[in-house]
Amino acid sequence: MSRRVAVTGIGVIAPTGADTDSFWSSCLRGETRVAGIPAHWRRYAEFASPVWAPLPDIDFGRYGISRIERMQLDKATMLALSASRQALDAAGFVCRVKDEKKGTCSVESLDPQRAGVFMGTGVGGLTSLIAAEANHVFTPLKSSLQQMRQAGAEAGDAAAGPIGDIADGMSDMMIMPPRFNPFIVSMIMPNACSAATGIKYSLHGPNTSYCCACAAGTVALGQAFRAVRAGGIDMALAGGVEYLADDFGGIFRGFDIAKTLVRGELPPERINRPFDTRRSGFLFSEGGAAVLILEALDTALARGAEPIAEIRGYAETFDGHNIMMLDPRATQITRVIREALADASVGGDDIDYVNAHATGTTLNDQVESGVLAELFGDRPLVNATKSLIGHTIGAAGAIEAAVTALSIRDQTTHVCRNLEEPIADLSFVRSVEQRPIRTALTHSFAFGGHNAALVLSAC
Amino acid sequence: MAPDTADIESRIADVIQEVLRVNRDAIKPESRIREDLGADSLDTVTLLMALEDAFKESISDEDAEGLVTVADVVTFVKARAGAQGA
Numbered sequence: 001m002s003r004r005v006a007v008t009g010i011g012v013i014a015p016t017g018a019d020t021d022s023f024w025s026s027c028l029r030g031e032t033r034v035a036g037i038p039a040h041w042r043r044y045a046e047f048a049s050p051v052w053a054p055l056p057d058i059d060f061g062r063y064g065i066s067r068i069e070r071m072q073l074d075k076a077t078m079l080a081l082s083a084s085r086q087a088l089d090a091a092g093f094v095c096r097v098k099d100e101k102k103g104t105c106s107v108e109s110l111d112p113q114r115a116g117v118f119m120g121t122g123v124g125g126l127t128s129l130i131a132a133e134a135n136h137v138f139t140p141l142k143s144s145l146q147q148m149r150q151a152g153a154e155a156g157d158a159a160a161g162p163i164g165d166i167a168d169g170m171s172d173m174m175i176m177p178p179r180f181n182p183f184i185v186s187m188i189m190p191n192a193c194s195a196a197t198g199i200k201y202s203l204h205g206p207n208t209s210y211c212c213a214c215a216a217g218t219v220a221l222g223q224a225f226r227a228v229r230a231g232g233i234d235m236a237l238a239g240g241v242e243y244l245a246d247d248f249g250g251i252f253r254g255f256d257i258a259k260t261l262v263r264g265e266l267p268p269e270r271i272n273r274p275f276d277t278r279r280s281g282f283l284f285s286e287g288g289a290a291v292l293i294l295e296a297l298d299t300a301l302a303r304g305a306e307p308i309a310e311i312r313g314y315a316e317t318f319d320g321h322n323i324m325m326l327d328p329r330a331t332q333i334t335r336v337i338r339e340a341l342a343d344a345s346v347g348g349d350d351i352d353y354v355n356a357h358a359t360g361t362t363l364n365d366q367v368e369s370g371v372l373a374e375l376f377g378d379r380p381l382v383n384a385t386k387s388l389i390g391h392t393i394g395a396a397g398a399i400e401a402a403v404t405a406l407s408i409r410d411q412t413t414h415v416c417r418n419l420e421e422p423i424a425d426l427s428f429v430r431s432v433e434q435r436p437i438r439t440a441l442t443h444s445f446a447f448g449g450h451n452a453a454l455v456l457s458a459c
Numbered sequence: 460m461a462p463d464t465a466d467i468e469s470r471i472a473d474v475i476q477e478v479l480r481v482n483r484d485a486i487k488p489e490s491r492i493r494e495d496l497g498a499d500s501l502d503t504v505t506l507l508m509a510l511e512d513a514f515k516e517s518i519s520d521e522d523a524e525g526l527v528t529v530a531d532v533v534t535f536v537k538a539r540a541g542a543q544g545a
Contacts, residue, residue: 066477067477068477068478068505068509071505071508071509071512100480101479101480178515178517179508179511179517181508182504182508183504
């Protein structure tokens with residue numbers, strides 16, 4: 001059995017928009033969102049990268065996540081739930097409250113046994129672990145500091161004042177939540193994002209999380225596509241999610257110390273420049289999520305859904321080269337694209353548009369642009385969604401697949417921001433115009449060596 | 460100024476209602492949180508977190524064991540808030 005697979009709903013949360021419409025309209029305006037990193041992070045270390053892409057305020061209540069649930073869920077999971085709800089609503093599914101206490105819903109006009117959840121994430125609930133660990137370690141330390149201060153004061157020691165001030169300063173740096181969250185295990189497990197989504201919407205088909213760094217969202221979509229195409233399920237909630245802002249900037253520091261992040265003297269809004277000769281690394285994003293509703297085309301049409309695009313093909317390869325660096329020979333990157341095209345039964349000349357991985361790191365962009373030139377020449381449009389929102393790691397591939405689908409729907413796409421001196425002779429998008437975008441490619445290359453590529457087309 | 464007793468009772472009922480989704484009329488001083496209001500073990504943990512949030516007080520495991528009825532919670536919170544006898 002081989003069924004056609006349609007995208008019928010999209011939910012996005014990104015630094016430039018807390019919902020799909022605001023995100024997409026911001027994309028088409030070429031907007032970015034860059035700010036200085038949180039000032040208090042600099043109390044713990046110096047950073048080479050001065051900026052990040054923070055998320056906007058998100059009203060989680062709008063997506064049916066109660067105050068009580070917010071106490072029990074990791075932020076990445078809440079992003080997944082919010083994007084899922086957006087996608088379900090956009091696809092025309094009606095969600096009814098099933099159990100008010102548990103906060104669960106049932107999705108009407110859907111066989112829950114034949115609906116699955118496929119989520120990608122790079123670090124899962126890591127920020128919740130860091131917060132819980134902070135409470136675990138700092139609670140006794142703060143108590144000891146308080147005792148030290150009191151002992152000094154009682155002894156009347158002349159040094160008691162300055163020592164007390166130092167103790168207060170140390171205590172002030174020990175940022176921690178007021179409690180060690182009793183739900184911490186279910187918050188930090190990487191599968192929480194898919195599990196919580198399956199629970200929230202009472203879906204009983206396959207439910208899997210994919211942990212493959214920057215390719216996670218693409219892999220989750222690809223695996224969901226295969227499951228729907230093979231006929232095992234009719235519908236999948238699929239995408240990627242990430243949340244990377246811990247209280248101390250430690251996650252940021254990990255990427256910064258690896259020299260992967262933007263740096264230099266350019267103004268914040270110009271510092272992030274994929275495919276440009278003056279690129280210096282990727283813009284660290286606070287996080288984001290994208291969830292796509294993938295449905296068997298026949299069942300989607302039968303319920304009156306309007307397909308946004310069709311997923312035509314998918315492939316995965318693995319570099320087997322280096323855990324922090326892609327293989328500059330690009331053998332497996334080239335192969336993943338070729339295999340995705342073959343899976344979709346399309347040729348290189350059929351590709352009208354490529355949403356590139358385009359991190360803005362020196363090596364990635366050099367290697368990727370070379371592969372695109374070799375496979376496609378300068379025929380397809382090429383853009384870099386990371387030039388607008390930075391790198392959302394596990395969410396990136398899903399957000400870029402969402403952009404690809406929306407570009408097919410609207411027959412237009414966004415510019416490559418800050419691209420002034422391109423490193424290759426490709427058809428980079430310079431202006432927002434109506435374009436014939438019938439078939440498109442989007443791909444991701446991850447730390448670890450995971451490569452994944454999706455081919456989408458008009459339905 | 461010590462918080463008003465009726466205000467504490469009302470806020471506790473609000474939290475119980477929000478967490479357990481029970482009818483407000485069912486929340487009486489003598490109501491047992493588990494047996495009468497239907498809280499399972501996860502609900503109980505959640506309720507303690509929500510009470511901590513509402514009253515900015517930490518509740519130890521030892522204290523929590525003594526919180527069987529709604530009245531127990533009221534007494535506990537009032538004692539912590541220094542409102543007993545107010």
